[in-house]
Amino acid sequence: MKYSTTECLERLESIRLSGERRSQEVVEIGEILERSNTIPKTDEGWMILEQIAIGGMDTGKFELANACIQKLKQMFSQSKRVRMLECMYLEANGWYNEALDEYNKSLELDPTDMNIPKRKIAILIAQNDISSAIKALLQHVDNFPNDLESWIKLSQLYLDEHLYPQAAYCIEELILMNPVNHFYHLKYAEIQYTLGNIEMALKYYLSVVELSRDNVQGFYGVKLCSDRLMQNISSSKKTLDSARGLKNKNTLSELSQLATERLLFAYSNPSATSEKLIYKDDKDIEEKPTPMTKLVLESWLKL
Amino acid sequence: MSHFSISKPAYSKIVLHSLKFPSSSVHGVLLGTNTDPSTVRVTDAVPIGHASISTSAMLDIALQQISIYAQKCEIMIVGYYASYENINQNKLCISVSENSNFKNLDIPTLNAYTNPGSGWTRVSDSFGSEPPAEKTLAKQSKHTASCTFENSTVIATTKKLVQENAQKLLHDFDDHLGNVSLDWLQNSKLNNLIQES
Numbered sequence: 234m235k236y237s238t239t240e241c242l243e244r245l246e247s248i249r250l251s252g253e254r255r256s257q258e259v260v261e262i263g264e265i266l267e268r269s270n271t272i273p274k275t276d277e278g279w280m281i282l283e284q285i286a287i288g289g290m291d292t293g294k295f296e297l298a299n300a301c302i303q304k305l306k307q308m309f310s311q312s313k314r315v316r317m318l319e320c321m322y323l324e325a326n327g328w329y330n331e332a333l334d335e336y337n338k339s340l341e342l343d344p345t346d347m348n349i350p351k352r353k354i355a356i357l358i359a360q361n362d363i364s365s366a367i368k369a370l371l372q373h374v375d376n377f378p379n380d381l382e383s384w385i386k387l388s389q390l391y392l393d394e395h396l397y398p399q400a401a402y403c404i405e406e407l408i409l410m411n412p413v414n415h416f417y418h419l420k421y422a423e424i425q426y427t428l429g430n431i432e433m434a435l436k437y438y439l440s441v442v443e444l445s446r447d448n449v450q451g452f453y454g455v456k457l458c459s460d461r462l463m464q465n466i467s468s469s470k471k472t473l474d475s476a477r478g479l480k481n482k483n484t485l486s487e488l489s490q491l492a493t494e495r496l497l498f499a500y501s502n503p504s505a506t507s508e509k510l511i512y513k514d515d516k517d518i519e520e521k522p523t524p525m526t527k528l529v530l531e532s533w534l535k536l
Numbered sequence: 537m538s539h540f541s542i543s544k545p546a547y548s549k550i551v552l553h554s555l556k557f558p559s560s561s562v563h564g565v566l567l568g569t570n571t572d573p574s575t576v577r578v579t580d581a582v583p584i585g586h587a588s589i590s591t592s593a594m595l596d597i598a599l600q601q602i603s604i605y606a607q608k609c610e611i612m613i614v615g616y617y618a619s620y621e622n623i624n625q626n627k628l629c630i631s632v633s634e635n636s637n638f639k640n641l642d643i644p645t646l647n648a649y650t651n652p653g654s655g656w657t658r659v660s661d662s663f664g665s666e667p668p669a670e671k672t673l674a675k676q677s678k679h680t681a682s683c684t685f686e687n688s689t690v691i692a693t694t695k696k697l698v699q700e701n702a703q704k705l706l707h708d709f710d711d712h713l714g715n716v717s718l719d720w721l722q723n724s725k726l727n728n729l730i731q732e733s
Contacts, residue, residue: 254559257701291558389588420588422593427592503715503717521717525605526721529721530601533600
């Protein structure tokens with residue numbers, strides 16, 4: 234990769250803004266900047282050093298990470314944020330006990346710090362002690378109930394342990410805090426489907442497609458659930474409650490049809506429906522679905 | 537003793553898939569042929585997901601679409617692979633069907649193998665195909681699998697692809713849901729690169 238310094242800085246900034254974890258790329262660019270010694274000594278420069286340090290730790294480029302941390306340390310010798318990076322460096326090298334000691338010392342100085350308990354939980358996860366991590370994270374969301382990130386992590390840990398009702402509970406909390414974020418509704422629908430609550434899953438997939446425009450995953454979910462519910466109705470002889478809401482066969486078939494239409498639309502107009510990421514590698518992205526993907530979709534939709 | 541052979545596209549796709557999402561667990565299925573019950577030829581891999589491998593809605597759709605695709609290409613789904621987020625867990629787990637027909641899948645036909653570094657051994661607990669009391673060393677040794685690569689260039693090619701950051705070309709079903717123009721079933725662009733390497 235050959236980029237000018239300005240291009241490098243722009244790319245790093247767009248990655249920071251989009252919040253994507255593109256450590257590989259951050260490191261590639263970081264190495265260019267480090268070698269030419271062109272990281273500006275400005276507020277942006279300090280942020281870039283932090284970004285490259287974290288990217289380096291994520292990809293095992295410890296020398297690069299350490300060089301960045303040392304530069305930051307020279308500048309901000311008393312900073313909590315730099316101290317945190319130093320501890321993360323210990324973690325990345327697998328020196329968990331040393332990192333824990335440092336975190337505990339920092340906590341004694343400032344017991345209200347919200348990030349240190351999270352690092353301690355990250356160590357438990359890295360050591361594969363998931364039940365302790367869940368316990369600690371439960372305590373943490375009790376102390377900081379508005380910490381969305383931690384609720385998401387907790388639900389992930391529950392999912393990894395196949396504790397679906399508990400994972401669903403975490404997502405319920407997130408939906409209550411942020412009722413218009415379709416991502417949470419999507420997650421909730423997925424979990425309910427896995428639990429076998431197809432009707433509940435359908436309701437949440439429907440709110441996904443209501444809250445976002447032409448959401449492919451949402452419509453896939455609507456199609457999957459409505460078709461399955463229709464099958465259930467046809468296979469069971471009970472028709473008594475068939476007039477009720479979503480169990481009505483006509484409603485279900487209309488929903489299935491709607492999803493079919495929207496999916497076909499999405500596959501014919503991919504640019505109108507693809508996720509809008511702030512940062513995008515245009516050169517790697519094809520413009521149209523391949524004939525095979527479309528063929529498979531059409532036969533999946535049973536056209 | 538069962539035997540499976542892994543082709544260049546299959547192996548490199550598995551490796552590139554786990555490399556593309558180093559901070560997530562990834563999974564997908566293996567396609568191939570299974571003419572002789574003791575030999576499975578794995579010819580290709582289809583990457584399914586990285587966002588959450590423990591919920592089943594999008595997995596159901598992916599599996600339904602893959603079986604349609606496999607029918608069209610006249611190959612079979614012969615197995616499953618998963619690579620976990622945590623490096624302390626089994627690094628890579630491959631399950632292959634030892635019975636001739638994966639379609640009539642019931643639990644005992646699917647056997648999981650993992651390679652902790654010393655060779656492929658069967659994972660006895662997770663798929664519950666054997667009561668724990670029967671697990672003696674002698675019995676376990678019967679369940680080691682021999683895994684070979686289709687030819688000698690598989691590892692070298694995969695290494696080369698890794699160095700070239702070829703994982704950027706690989707897309708799974710989760711990627712496809714975000715942008716339907718991404719080719720998750722065949723990964724044609726990556727296939728071309730694999731052919732050239």
